[in-house]
Amino acid sequence: xxxxxxxxxxxxxxxxxxxxxxxxxxxxxxxxxxxxxxxxxxxxxxxxxxxxxxxxxxxxxxxxxxxxxxxxxxxxxxxxxxxxxxxxxxxxxxxxxxxxxxxxxxxxxxxxxxxxxxxxxxxxxxxxxxxxxxxxxxxxxxxxxxxxxxxxxxxxxxxxxxxxxxxxxxxxxxxxxxxxxxxxxxxxxxxxxxxxxxxxxxxxxxxxxxxxxxxxxxxxxxxxxxxxxxxxxxxxxxxxxxxxxxxxxxxxxxxxxxxxxxxxxxxxxxxxxxxxxxxxxxxxxxxxxxxxxxxxxxxxxxxxxxxxxxxxxxxxxxxxxxxxxxxxxxxxxxxxxxxxxxxxxxxxxxxxxxxxxxxxxxxxxxxxxxxxxxxxxxxxxxxxxxxxxxxxxxxxxxxxxxxxxxxxxxxxxxxxxxxxxxxxxxxxxxxxxxxxxxxxxxxxxxxxxxxxxxxxxxxxxxxxxxxxx
Amino acid sequence: xxxxxxxxxxxxxxxxxxxxxxxxxxxxxxxxxxxxxxxxxxxxxxxxxxxxxxxxxxxxxxxxxxxxxxxxxxxxxxxxxxxxxxxxxxxxxxxxxxxxxxxxxxxxxxxxxxxxxxxxxx
Numbered sequence: 001x002x003x004x005x006x007x008x009x010x011x012x013x014x015x016x017x018x019x020x021x022x023x024x025x026x027x028x029x030x031x032x033x034x035x036x037x038x039x040x041x042x043x044x045x046x047x048x049x050x051x052x053x054x055x056x057x058x059x060x061x062x063x064x065x066x067x068x069x070x071x072x073x074x075x076x077x078x079x080x081x082x083x084x085x086x087x088x089x090x091x092x093x094x095x096x097x098x099x100x101x102x103x104x105x106x107x108x109x110x111x112x113x114x115x116x117x118x119x120x121x122x123x124x125x126x127x128x129x130x131x132x133x134x135x136x137x138x139x140x141x142x143x144x145x146x147x148x149x150x151x152x153x154x155x156x157x158x159x160x161x162x163x164x165x166x167x168x169x170x171x172x173x174x175x176x177x178x179x180x181x182x183x184x185x186x187x188x189x190x191x192x193x194x195x196x197x198x199x200x201x202x203x204x205x206x207x208x209x210x211x212x213x214x215x216x217x218x219x220x221x222x223x224x225x226x227x228x229x230x231x232x233x234x235x236x237x238x239x240x241x242x243x244x245x246x247x248x249x250x251x252x253x254x255x256x257x258x259x260x261x262x263x264x265x266x267x268x269x270x271x272x273x274x275x276x277x278x279x280x281x282x283x284x285x286x287x288x289x290x291x292x293x294x295x296x297x298x299x300x301x302x303x304x305x306x307x308x309x310x311x312x313x314x315x316x317x318x319x320x321x322x323x324x325x326x327x328x329x330x331x332x333x334x335x336x337x338x339x340x341x342x343x344x345x346x347x348x349x350x351x352x353x354x355x356x357x358x359x360x361x362x363x364x365x366x367x368x369x370x371x372x373x374x375x376x377x378x379x380x381x382x383x384x385x386x387x388x389x390x391x392x393x394x395x396x397x398x399x400x401x402x403x404x405x406x407x408x409x410x411x412x413x414x415x416x417x418x419x420x421x422x423x424x425x426x427x428x429x430x431x432x433x434x435x436x437x438x439x440x441x442x443x444x445x446x447x448x449x450x451x452x453x454x455x456x457x458x459x460x461x462x463x464x465x466x467x468x469x
Numbered sequence: 470x471x472x473x474x475x476x477x478x479x480x481x482x483x484x485x486x487x488x489x490x491x492x493x494x495x496x497x498x499x500x501x502x503x504x505x506x507x508x509x510x511x512x513x514x515x516x517x518x519x520x521x522x523x524x525x526x527x528x529x530x531x532x533x534x535x536x537x538x539x540x541x542x543x544x545x546x547x548x549x550x551x552x553x554x555x556x557x558x559x560x561x562x563x564x565x566x567x568x569x570x571x572x573x574x575x576x577x578x579x580x581x582x583x584x585x586x587x588x589x590x591x
Contacts, residue, residue, distance in 0.1 A: 021526070025516055055544070066563075071562065096557040236537075237537050239537070250508070
């Protein structure tokens, strides 16, 4: 009887999870999705807790309380820190899967060796390898995003890097095969931790050659791994709810990673093994070209005359926390009857959708956030294109310069606008070290300074405050 | 091994203390493949505006690993097994709580022009 009730509850939870994701297809219904997800999860937790096999409750209560104690503050981080929070939660997901897999193995080894069939062993090995490599890999990614000092920001490369990583993974897989063939051998409990250590090491080594610009893809891939480790746990525990929910997460990570890769015109293997930043850093900057600088006053005058303004935000906007100033600028322009749109490149920022969330936080209606493919047709009619902390995603070299490391990447056609203003912190080349042709174009004027201050100045000019003092 | 007995679906109720030697591997694989296709179909239609909240909500959903963690923590097992379960339970619970809360927090911010300035109502 309890079995039937549990199964029905799990089916209901599965359906609720699918609805949760389905409702994410538009912002209008998305919050319903959260409620469906919470309902599904609550049902799953309560029904599992009520199982007769669960007889000790103290540690469950302690762990749940601790989860709330850590989870609530983690949900209230500033939105600019959302990429590292996301990476951290992938790490937690990986850790949970790895630990449950480990616990089940040792449990069955001592109390029910007949359960360690070849199929379950394969599932356990996959679960712990995926789980623990996601754990350390995501911790590394979170550290890089948080810019923790002792974690190198720039990609770290060394000779035979990919080869040695591959060998490490092959050794782990080889040991896994040995364990699968002899799960109850006397040496098996000693071999098991070796696989864990290899997986932990592999996770670290996988992330150190990856640079900041590739983080959106890497976070998506780690998301898929976290989901797949939950799927593997489902195979180990013979639980279809785990398999379904894990598969939903896995496919989400996969699709996001594909979108990110397409948006950079690169392949998975290239992102994971290409050490992108390194290639760019190696590209020397050629002849000195001249920027044309413009003052906030001059730029404000041009903006006032525009009828269509397109703002292209990038990671620089997040770093400068400029989104609220951008909203003030948006309001000033709107007040004058000027159409203002935001052009969002899929890989702008450090995680998928990063810019949309920051702009939504600043209270900019999402109807004015336009995808790259939709805005590009309008760019020739655009009077002023304002680039706020974006670089590679507006670099025309991606269209024209075959030698450029970003050649072939789809970009926002900022250079087709009648006038381009680009806000840039300094005259040095950007993070990637690639010269951006856009900055030297005839119709481009640079606004040097911190994005927040520069836009603040523009707003002041437009508001006419400068004339008052 | 009452744990497995409770979770095994395909097999008929096993004799107490004796789990089925193997799970219904093909059935589970079947579920996995179908669920992946459903996932692909549903996720593909998610608004690009919402990719960040999508990631945090799938984070919370994949913390369904909490189910396994509860069974390991609460079962009649040696303390070191339960300890591993408790840490896994803590990690999953953190993801559930922070994942759903932050998704909701972000989604509240997405407004259309008409709703703007009307205050953060639900």
